[in-house]
Amino acid sequence: MLDKDFAVHSTVWSAPSLTELRRDGHEAERWNLLHPEREPRLSYVEQCLAGQMGPVVVATDYMKLFADQIRPFVANRRFVALGTDGFGQSDTRETLREFFEVDRHFIVLAALKALADDGLIGRDKVSEAIRRYGINVDKTNPVAV
Numbered sequence: 669m670l671d672k673d674f675a676v677h678s679t680v681w682s683a684p685s686l687t688e689l690r691r692d693g694h695e696a697e698r699w700n701l702l703h704p705e706r707e708p709r710l711s712y713v714e715q716c717l718a719g720q721m722g723p724v725v726v727a728t729d730y731m732k733l734f735a736d737q738i739r740p741f742v743a744n745r746r747f748v749a750l751g752t753d754g755f756g757q758s759d760t761r762e763t764l765r766e767f768f769e770v771d772r773h774f775i776v777l778a779a780l781k782a783l784a785d786d787g788l789i790g791r792d793k794v795s796e797a798i799r800r801y802g803i804n805v806d807k808t809n810p811v812a813v
Contacts, residue, residue: 669776673800675792676778679720683738686728689713690743697740713741722780723748727775729761746782750774753811768810773801 680787683689693711700708710718717724723746726735734750738749750770758764765771778796783789798805 669772670779671735674780674789674797676780676783676789676793678722679718686726686734686737691740693738693741705751708794713738714743717742717745722788723779723786725750725775725778726784727770727778728753729764729770733770746786748778748782750778751781755813757810757813773797777801 670678687714693713696709696711696714724742726738727750728735729752732749732752734751735749735751736781739749752768752770753763754768757767762771765774777794778799780789780794784791784794797803
C-alpha cells in the first residue's frame with residue numbers, strides 16, 4: 669500500500685518472536701559490556717537493519733509494550749510501536765486490529781507520519797492517507813475505552 673498508494677518503497681520484516689529478538693539484543697549488550705576491548709557485537713535486529721534507511725514501524729496483536737522490547741536495538745532511527753492495548757473489543761483479528769488502530773491502514777499511516785516527522789516526505793501525504801482510508805480522526809482513543 670505504501671508503494672502503490674504513495675510511491676514509498678518499504679521493506680517488510682516478519683518477527684516470529686519479539687521476545688527472542690530482545691534476548692539476542694541483551695546478549696549482545698552483555699557481551700560488549702564484558703569485552704570492552706573487542707569488536708562490539710551487533711544484535712540480530714541491528715544486523716538486519718544495517719544499511720537500511722528510514723523509520724521502523726512494529727505492529728503486533730499484543731500490547732505496544734511488547735513491540736517496545738526491541739526499541740533499544742533500533743538505534744538512530746524513529747521507532748513506532750502499534751499494538752492492541754486492551755481486550756474484549758472484538759470477535760476477530762481483523763476487527764481487533766481495526767479497533768486498536770493496528771490494521772493495514774494505520775500501519776501505512778504510522779509509516780507516513782514517521783517519514784514526515786523525519787522530513788523525508790511532506791505532511792500532506794499523511795493527510796492524504798487519512799482521507800484515502802477514511803480514518804476517523806475524531807474516534808475515541810481505543811486505550812481509553
